[in-house]
Amino acid sequence: xxxxxxxxxxxxxxxxxxxxxxxxxxxxxxxxxxxxxxxxxxxxxxxxxxxxxxxxxxxxxxxxxxxxxxxxxxxxxxxxxxxxxxxxxxxxxxxxxxxxxxxxxxxxxxxxxxxxxxxxxxxxxxxxxxxxxxxxxxxxxxxxxxxxxxxxxxxxxxxxxxxxxxxxxxxxxxxxxxxxxxxxxxxxxxxxxxxxxxxxxxxxxxxxxxxxxxxxxxxxxxxxxxxxxxxxxxxxxxxxxxxxxxxxxxxxxxxxxxxxxxxxxxxxxxxxxxxxxxxxxxxxxxxxxxxxxxxxxxxxxxxxxxxxxxxxxxxxxxxxxxxxxxxxxxxxxxxxxxxxxxxxxxxxxxxxxxxxxxxxxxxxxxxxxxxxxxxxxxxxxxxxxxxxxxxxxxxxxxxxxxxxxxxxxxxxxxxxxxxxxxxxxxxxxxxxxxxxxxxxxxxxxxxxxxxxxxxxxxxxxxxxxxxxxxxxxxxxxxxxxxxxxxxxxxxxxxxxxxx
Amino acid sequence: xxxxxxxxxxxxxxxxxxxxxxxxxxxxxxxxxxxxxxxxxxxxxxxxxxxxxxxxxxxxxxxxxxxxxxxxxxxxxxxxxxxxxxxxxxxxxxxxxxxxxxxxxxxxxxxxxxxxxxxxxxxxxxxxxxxxxxxxxxxxxxxxxxxxxxxxxxxxxxxxxxxxxxxxxxxxxxxxxxxxxxxxxxxxxxxxxxxxxxxxxxxxxxxxxxxxxxxxxxxxxxxxxxxxxxxxxxxxxxxxxxxxxxxxxxxxxxxxxxxxxxxxxxxxxxxxxxxxxxxxxxxxxxxxxxxxxxxxxxxxxxxxxxxxxxxxxxxxxxxxxxxxxxxxxxxxxxxxxxxxxxxxxxxxxxxxx
Numbered sequence: 001x002x003x004x005x006x007x008x009x010x011x012x013x014x015x016x017x018x019x020x021x022x023x024x025x026x027x028x029x030x031x032x033x034x035x036x037x038x039x040x041x042x043x044x045x046x047x048x049x050x051x052x053x054x055x056x057x058x059x060x061x062x063x064x065x066x067x068x069x070x071x072x073x074x075x076x077x078x079x080x081x082x083x084x085x086x087x088x089x090x091x092x093x094x095x096x097x098x099x100x101x102x103x104x105x106x107x108x109x110x111x112x113x114x115x116x117x118x119x120x121x122x123x124x125x126x127x128x129x130x131x132x133x134x135x136x137x138x139x140x141x142x143x144x145x146x147x148x149x150x151x152x153x154x155x156x157x158x159x160x161x162x163x164x165x166x167x168x169x170x171x172x173x174x175x176x177x178x179x180x181x182x183x184x185x186x187x188x189x190x191x192x193x194x195x196x197x198x199x200x201x202x203x204x205x206x207x208x209x210x211x212x213x214x215x216x217x218x219x220x221x222x223x224x225x226x227x228x229x230x231x232x233x234x235x236x237x238x239x240x241x242x243x244x245x246x247x248x249x250x251x252x253x254x255x256x257x258x259x260x261x262x263x264x265x266x267x268x269x270x271x272x273x274x275x276x277x278x279x280x281x282x283x284x285x286x287x288x289x290x291x292x293x294x295x296x297x298x299x300x301x302x303x304x305x306x307x308x309x310x311x312x313x314x315x316x317x318x319x320x321x322x323x324x325x326x327x328x329x330x331x332x333x334x335x336x337x338x339x340x341x342x343x344x345x346x347x348x349x350x351x352x353x354x355x356x357x358x359x360x361x362x363x364x365x366x367x368x369x370x371x372x373x374x375x376x377x378x379x380x381x382x383x384x385x386x387x388x389x390x391x392x393x394x395x396x397x398x399x400x401x402x403x404x405x406x407x408x409x410x411x412x413x414x415x416x417x418x419x420x421x422x423x424x425x426x427x428x429x430x431x432x433x434x435x436x437x438x439x440x441x442x443x444x445x446x447x448x449x450x451x452x453x454x455x456x457x458x459x460x461x462x463x464x465x466x467x468x469x470x471x472x473x474x475x476x477x478x479x480x481x482x483x484x485x486x487x488x489x490x491x492x493x494x495x496x497x498x499x
Numbered sequence: 500x501x502x503x504x505x506x507x508x509x510x511x512x513x514x515x516x517x518x519x520x521x522x523x524x525x526x527x528x529x530x531x532x533x534x535x536x537x538x539x540x541x542x543x544x545x546x547x548x549x550x551x552x553x554x555x556x557x558x559x560x561x562x563x564x565x566x567x568x569x570x571x572x573x574x575x576x577x578x579x580x581x582x583x584x585x586x587x588x589x590x591x592x593x594x595x596x597x598x599x600x601x602x603x604x605x606x607x608x609x610x611x612x613x614x615x616x617x618x619x620x621x622x623x624x625x626x627x628x629x630x631x632x633x634x635x636x637x638x639x640x641x642x643x644x645x646x647x648x649x650x651x652x653x654x655x656x657x658x659x660x661x662x663x664x665x666x667x668x669x670x671x672x673x674x675x676x677x678x679x680x681x682x683x684x685x686x687x688x689x690x691x692x693x694x695x696x697x698x699x700x701x702x703x704x705x706x707x708x709x710x711x712x713x714x715x716x717x718x719x720x721x722x723x724x725x726x727x728x729x730x731x732x733x734x735x736x737x738x739x740x741x742x743x744x745x746x747x748x749x750x751x752x753x754x755x756x757x758x759x760x761x762x763x764x765x766x767x768x769x770x771x772x773x774x775x776x777x778x779x780x781x782x783x784x785x786x787x788x789x790x791x792x793x794x795x796x797x798x799x800x801x802x803x804x805x806x807x808x809x810x811x812x813x814x815x816x817x818x819x820x821x822x823x824x825x826x827x828x829x830x831x832x833x834x835x836x837x838x839x840x841x842x843x844x845x846x847x848x849x850x851x852x
Contacts, residue, residue: 312729331739332732342733353723353730360719364734371715400726415733 005068006031007163007194008053008084013062015048015218017401020393022048024218025062030163030194035185037197037209041238041433042405043391045218046198047088050167053196054086055079067162080106085156086165089172089404090348091148095141099123099134099151106155126154130184142274144299146177153184164188167198168404171430174297174459176498182208200405200433202234214238239435249445249466251291251485261285262453263309263422268318270304278304280477281318286422286453291444293456293468294479295493301477302457303345306426309455310342311335312350322422337367341420343411343428347404351411354400358384358392358410361399365414384413387443388436405431409440416443423447423454429463441467461490461497473497503849510844515790516798522839523802523832530832538824545828552809553801559693560764561804562797564756564778566701569785569796570708571752577712577791578745579725580632584646585753586779587653588627590771592620592757594657597665597768600679600761609682616683617758624754625747627653632746636739642746650779654771661768676768685763694763702797704752709793721745753779781807784833788840806832 009029015022022045030036040046051057053064055073063070066082073079079086093102100116100123107119123136132150140148149169156164166185170178185195185208199205205212212229214221214237221237263286272278279301286292296302307313309320311332319328327335336342344350352361362384363377381395388409392402399410408431415423425444429437445467448454458464464471471488473481473496481496510518527549535542552558568585575582599616600606606616627649634640658674667677685694712718720741723731728738760774761767768774781803788799810825 311732331737332729333735333737336733336735344729344733349727350729351727351733353726355726356719356723360723361730364716364719364723364730364736366716367735369716372719373714418735 004031006065007067008196009065010049010053011063011065013049013052013064014060015045015052015057016060018393018397020391021218023052023059026215026218026220027062028213028220028223030196032162032192032194033189034210035189035195035197035208037199037205037212038215039199039202039205039212039234039238040215041200042409042431042436043403044215044238046200046215047167047403048218049215050086050088050165050196050198053079053084053163053165080159080161083159083162084165085159085161085163086167087149087152087156087169088167089169091145091152093140093148093151093155096139098137098139099143099154100136102140102151103136103155103158106159122158123154126158130154130157130187131180145172146174146299149173150177153181157188161193163194163196165196165198168200168431170199170201170204171404172298174299176297202231202238202434205234206231216240235434238433249441251445251469259287261287262323263455264319264321264324265309266319266321268305268308268315268320270301270308270313270315272301272304278477279308279315282474282477282479283318284472284479284482286455288451288453289448290469291448291454291456291467293458293464293471293485294474295458295461295464295471295497296474297497298459300474302474303426305474306342306344306424306455306457309424310340310344312344336418339419339421341415341418341423343415343423343425345426347407347411347431348400352399352407352414354407355398357381357396358390358399358402359395361410362414362417365418367418380417384410384417387417388413388439405433405436408432409436412440412443416447419450420447421452423452424457425454426457427459428456430459437463461493465490465493475499503847510790512790512792512794515792515843516795518843519788519790519795519836519840520798522843523836526832526835526839529835530828533831534824534828537827540824548812549805549809552812553805555808555812556688556691557693558801558804558808559698560691561778561807562800563693563697563701564760565782565785565800565803566797567697567704567756567759568753568779568782569789569800570701570704570793571749572782572786573789573791573793573796574708574712574721574752575745575749576786577722577725578742580635580742580746581643582628582631582646582746582749583643583783584627584631584649584750584779585756585782586775586777587646587650588624588750588753589757589760589779590650590653590657590775591623591627592754593761593765593768593774594653594660594757595619595623595754596758596761597676597679600683601665601676601768606680606683612680612683613685613762616762617755620758620761621751621755624757625751627754628747628750629743631750632743636742650775654775657768657771657774661770665768667767674770678767679762683762684766685759687763692764694759697759697763700755700759705793705797712793717741717744753782784837788836790840802836803833 006029011027013023013026038046052059055075055078071082100120103123104119120136127134127136134147134150197209210226211223213223266283268279268282270279282305294302304313308315311330319326322338348354359377359381362380363372366372378395384390390406390409399407412428429440432440444454456467465485468485471483471485472479473493531542531545535545572582572585596616599619600612605612631642631645631649634645635642661674661676665676667675669677685696687694720731720736724738724741731738731741785799785803789795806829813825814822
């Protein structure tokens, strides 16, 4: 085989942040027509690599070559000019503009005087070419998260990128959409484009990638080719000494639950962001020591349901009872004080104060304390770092500068360390690598074993079954099935979810 | 090809102070050059005058007031709540102080009268701020507009009082109240316009505000509110009360400064624009230049105070130069320092492309 010139190759790339080397001599290449996965645990340096290639960070050392020529990428604009496009976990679209206008923004050659008619035609063609279900005249704020991500992808495709960087894009995508995305990526691959696919999910890397490079603490552990590696080998490479096969989580026998329930939800009706009926008369109760899992495809009202229970969204009808007390009208902070902990969907926007340090974010929930000494806040932050192995340069680091998975860990740690009596968790593990996810599941289970009532929303059906004492399925705003965990399997649930 | 790019960076308190200090010095030099060119004044004279101003103990009169108001504003601004109404809060504070000194028997009781007057001043300032923050939180009105408009209401309330019911008997028709009783005067240092109690209060407040913002749950919550009110709620703290607290702290301190202005400087109520004298507005710059760090407020307050004294030094000095040039000078200096304060957050890098 003739040696092809790689679309991109990085040599000895190094990036330091105060107190930590995010990338330490990383070398890898993406060939034309290759899907190259970069796999690693939270905070391994994956996103830093992506941000350097897209011109958001500048490297401290090393070289970047695009099709054999050394380049310096100082901004996303530079990156686009070089034929690099990136889609990340969070869509970066202009909410007020419509889809076609957003696409037009990334098209350099279109110029400001091009007629919008051409832009619409072009956008239409793109949508059709990839068989997507997006109305290009709709303003972006009206789109769902999934649709926004598709528009992001369209924007990347519109510039005919040679290298497409996907940074943890699957985190919030429902399974069906993921499959569609995989299809699109494969067709791009046959067009000869290079794809850098960043993920912390071993399964995704195995499904999709031609080669997999594993990063750990900013260093390349190994690069594997497709077929020459299995999940276990990848796991060992990712986690090193932290890797240990885990036993199954043991649940209490169901008859041991006390009859009195801690959390009652009665006929809850909640509207979505655009006034649509998101939760349509949902009722359930959770007893002391019990975990109720709700499985379902994202966008079926789960987010609105948990927000109503936590107090961030007003229900139009129905009640939420906490140990028999109606809390439907209480503000969120009162519910938190009563002992209701909440792990929200987006840790950045809903979970933490990004400008504050890790220590201050943790200290914020030291309920009952008026004065907090520096030592106290450091202590509680250290505890969080140790329990969930949060990768942070120091406890004084602003939380907003941590990687997504680590910010999620901060939220989980803060909420669980408050020893809540009710925990409402919305996909608590989906941003986490396997080792951390398993740790969080254990923590949630042990919280329940100590007597808390847990409502777990999970798109991961296996997780829902593994953790839940009962599993419910939510579809179109309603609970369409409720089973005890012993009497149900993953296939049954998935079938029910898809109906 | 070489290109210059800006890269965002994190700054420690010390680095920021050093950067801003050098930027302040540079800004003054720039102003000197510009004004020298425009006014045909020799630059060395201007330089001398600047030095004279900063060495003049009268800076302490402005320093005290600007520190107190600036400190309050750092609290509100940390919560990303934009209180532009320190000017009005200061004026109503002064009205409150006048009321106690002039129209209650307390005015003739030393110490107690002043303390009660200052409490009422802070309270009125607080209420002025409370109105604005409640309008924001309950009705969604923009606090910038509301506080700005409340400044005018405060001005005209003071004007109404001095032209109307409170106009003094011994004022020869001027729009002002009579002097407050001597027992209510805060004594100034002989020969200067500053007063020790005010200066001392300002310095104590620096430490106090720093401690509250850094080591209390309320302070952390106020700063957290600025980046995410939801994180505050999740931690079991009312985001509503946090926002109100941040705002009324800033308003009460401006009110307190108004009380001090009255007892130590004016000693009678005069029309609103004379009481406020723009101190509430220039404190916004003081807060901003401090990088919202209470410990750096005294430094930025001193910098701005020196410029304010410089304005008078130029007017009364031997060199004949209009007040316009003085204000021109101050404007250029503050503008360049402000510009560098945001540039300081970036690192300048040269890259090949």
